[in-house]
Amino acid sequence: MIEDDIYRASSQYRLWSYTEPSLQSLRATTNAVASERVRAALRRSREAHQSTATSAAGTPLPESSTEVKNKDEKDVECLTPEEELVLVRYYCEKTLELGETYKPPIPTMVRATAIQYLRRFYLTNSPMTYHPKSIMACALFVATKTDNYYISLRQFADGIPGDTTTEDVIAPEFLLMQGLRFTFDAKASQPPHLPYETAEDLQQGLLSIAPPPVPSSSMSDRIARAHGTTRELLKSAAQMTDAYFLYTPSQIWFSAFLLADRPLAEFLLDVKLGGPVTATIPAPETDENGLVNPLYEIRSKLHHVLTECSALLQSYTPLSSDPAQMKSLKRIAKKLYHCQNPEKVNLAASQKRESTQPSTAAQSDAGIVTSESETERLAKKRKLEQEQKVRQEDDVFGPELVTQRTKQ
Amino acid sequence: MALSPFGSRSPSMTVHSPNTAIRLRATAAQKSFTEPASAAVSQPVQNGDRELTEQLNIDVRERYVKDKKVGEGTYAVVYVGHLRHDPSSLVAIKKIKVNAEYKDGLAMDAVREVKYLQELKHPNVIALHDVFSSKDQNLSLVLEFLPGGDLEMLIKDSDIHYGVADIKAWMGMLARGVWWCHENFVLHRDIKPNNLLIASDGEVKLADFGLARSFADPLFNMTHQVITRWYRPPELLYGARQYSGAVDIWSMGMVFAELLLRVPFVAGNTDLDQTSKICEAFGTPTEENWPGVSKLPYYIATDKAHLVPLQGRDFFMRQFPTAGPVGADLLMSMCALDPRKRSTAVQCLRHNWWTVEPRPTKNEELPRKSGGTKKMGDDLTRRGGELDEGMFKSAARQLDFGMK
Numbered sequence: 001m002i003e004d005d006i007y008r009a010s011s012q013y014r015l016w017s018y019t020e021p022s023l024q025s026l027r028a029t030t031n032a033v034a035s036e037r038v039r040a041a042l043r044r045s046r047e048a049h050q051s052t053a054t055s056a057a058g059t060p061l062p063e064s065s066t067e068v069k070n071k072d073e074k075d076v077e078c079l080t081p082e083e084e085l086v087l088v089r090y091y092c093e094k095t096l097e098l099g100e101t102y103k104p105p106i107p108t109m110v111r112a113t114a115i116q117y118l119r120r121f122y123l124t125n126s127p128m129t130y131h132p133k134s135i136m137a138c139a140l141f142v143a144t145k146t147d148n149y150y151i152s153l154r155q156f157a158d159g160i161p162g163d164t165t166t167e168d169v170i171a172p173e174f175l176l177m178q179g180l181r182f183t184f185d186a187k188a189s190q191p192p193h194l195p196y197e198t199a200e201d202l203q204q205g206l207l208s209i210a211p212p213p214v215p216s217s218s219m220s221d222r223i224a225r226a227h228g229t230t231r232e233l234l235k236s237a238a239q240m241t242d243a244y245f246l247y248t249p250s251q252i253w254f255s256a257f258l259l260a261d262r263p264l265a266e267f268l269l270d271v272k273l274g275g276p277v278t279a280t281i282p283a284p285e286t287d288e289n290g291l292v293n294p295l296y297e298i299r300s301k302l303h304h305v306l307t308e309c310s311a312l313l314q315s316y317t318p319l320s321s322d323p324a325q326m327k328s329l330k331r332i333a334k335k336l337y338h339c340q341n342p343e344k345v346n347l348a349a350s351q352k353r354e355s356t357q358p359s360t361a362a363q364s365d366a367g368i369v370t371s372e373s374e375t376e377r378l379a380k381k382r383k384l385e386q387e388q389k390v391r392q393e394d395d396v397f398g399p400e401l402v403t404q405r406t407k408q
Numbered sequence: 409m410a411l412s413p414f415g416s417r418s419p420s421m422t423v424h425s426p427n428t429a430i431r432l433r434a435t436a437a438q439k440s441f442t443e444p445a446s447a448a449v450s451q452p453v454q455n456g457d458r459e460l461t462e463q464l465n466i467d468v469r470e471r472y473v474k475d476k477k478v479g480e481g482t483y484a485v486v487y488v489g490h491l492r493h494d495p496s497s498l499v500a501i502k503k504i505k506v507n508a509e510y511k512d513g514l515a516m517d518a519v520r521e522v523k524y525l526q527e528l529k530h531p532n533v534i535a536l537h538d539v540f541s542s543k544d545q546n547l548s549l550v551l552e553f554l555p556g557g558d559l560e561m562l563i564k565d566s567d568i569h570y571g572v573a574d575i576k577a578w579m580g581m582l583a584r585g586v587w588w589c590h591e592n593f594v595l596h597r598d599i600k601p602n603n604l605l606i607a608s609d610g611e612v613k614l615a616d617f618g619l620a621r622s623f624a625d626p627l628f629n630m631t632h633q634v635i636t637r638w639y640r641p642p643e644l645l646y647g648a649r650q651y652s653g654a655v656d657i658w659s660m661g662m663v664f665a666e667l668l669l670r671v672p673f674v675a676g677n678t679d680l681d682q683t684s685k686i687c688e689a690f691g692t693p694t695e696e697n698w699p700g701v702s703k704l705p706y707y708i709a710t711d712k713a714h715l716v717p718l719q720g721r722d723f724f725m726r727q728f729p730t731a732g733p734v735g736a737d738l739l740m741s742m743c744a745l746d747p748r749k750r751s752t753a754v755q756c757l758r759h760n761w762w763t764v765e766p767r768p769t770k771n772e773e774l775p776r777k778s779g780g781t782k783k784m785g786d787d788l789t790r791r792g793g794e795l796d797e798g799m800f801k802s803a804a805r806q807l808d809f810g811m812k
Binding site: 006009010011029030033124125129141142145146148152153166170173174175177178179181182183184185 | 459460461462464465511512513514516519522523526527528529539541545547591592621622624630
């Protein structure tokens, strides 16, 4: 039994590992299906609209209405898979920030799980169908449950800036779990159990190699620095890119380590696997039977994987720190506003409609808001709304990208 | 009784498929070709309303047929079912009930059970073939069909005769299952005879992961309110918030003792009673035999006059003669009061007992009993940490079920 066997049994390997082409094609399919459905939904809502309009006027004009329909249909421009990905990534960054607003902050590992949930969910769902803003909060809440960081839904909802209700948070839970194909384990966030799975293990491993190549005090400083940089990369770039869909956790941390301190990482590989892979020594050593040294083969395979993975990690720049990316994000958000599936906008409300029990909303509509808690809640909501107006600018979510409009 | 057709793994799904990514993609691609046409032409509303994931879920659900209800508890309903295309391939379908009291979404028991069973694939852990949801957002777990009942049923039935070779076979399977959990950094936290289900081929399977969790990071606090009382180790009774796989090993030791004696070995009526029964049986924990024990929150020092000395090997040999001296030694190593001195799962598996005579009974020759399907139904619907009402009737009446 080796670690590889254990990893291969994991849901992360079985369900959430892809090649680059398969990942791309899955996203393209998801996007195509969602676009088609958005167009159909918009068509339906327009038809409904028109039929009321025409019946009110009493004079149906079939020809002209068809014309209008065709024209409108052309106007609906859907997001591309690339645009969807940018949007999802932005909300992954927001998830980190949201976790930070709690007191005490939600642990990094729980947030990392939530980010993987978001990324996995949007492999088979489109932001045009379900807005990442609503899925994000739910993903973080579900992650607190699956990662044993207990916090009640009430507490959780109260911690979200703005007036998010418990219903808003929990409404997409089932949908999210379905999108996760009911697998909750995300290796991206796991505690350091497998050897060399994390930066800490790496530090330990390096410190245990004797003798150090340079005097040891400066060496341990250097290792500590490399450890710090590796950790940061694992917390940011590794989470925000497709790394965990494409590589194993140990490949990812080692790639991060390569970026942090290449000579040190190469040194560790030399110690563990022997001989560096360089262009100047192309011919692999063979033994008397003409067999290639298996370590050499492993080393060159590894070299290839680590190079690719490091490049992926290196390609990451946070959206919020890059004006050009933010500009394009705003454009995408505006575009999304027009191609959001109108039938899926308010999940909490649609669930209430489906539910057979009389909802509190119905009661308040009928003007029987009596319970103290309800009154309190409304008072609080008003207060929060007021507060939100005041500090719109320094809200962690930033000012609304597009002014919120009530959709049908 | 039909044979369980699956071995330990899934017949139909993801577990075996070499590349699920491709599968998923195939389904997706197929969908994209068929849907626009059907949505636009034949059934514009119904079909157009299915998301890709919804469709995947429906595909999974359609694979199974529910036959009859075999158990119902407060937490779940269990049905026997089969694969639609193969009526002889039986499965157990556990439908989790929506808990009206719990407002925070899917209940933690279900979250834990699904999370860990998705990861733990082993011959001695109940296999989770599939998970799907029904229209009313109820979660259904498609589990391995285990018609052989459970170990509790065999222990209690005085018409069933078994010997030490049989116990060795059962304990071996239990130890391998526990080892696999620990190897995957999962604590089961509810090992007891009625969570040890038996397949039609006699294999013992660890079930009910409703209280399971991953190993915590050092210094991270966990709840001590886990494991059904009679199988709960002293560190949890003393309120330890940081503990290890050793808690499961203690439970394993208690199951071992119960298999040998055919009654629960230390069956306390309350948590306090459980602690004192453990002290009487194994010795009083003190700073000498368990450094640090006095710092645990619920530890109560015993005055010198009532100290029971730590029991040695001769006690275990006297108490459990059927186990033989080597077996008694293994049991003793599982029942060390100090969790740091207790054997780990690997150490248990490396013990001599497995290799000395008698050899463990082959699965097909193990004692068995009919009526196991009903028992499976009961076992799978029970909430974690609960003692079965009526199982040990006299004791059960005095038990405090408020296991919070």
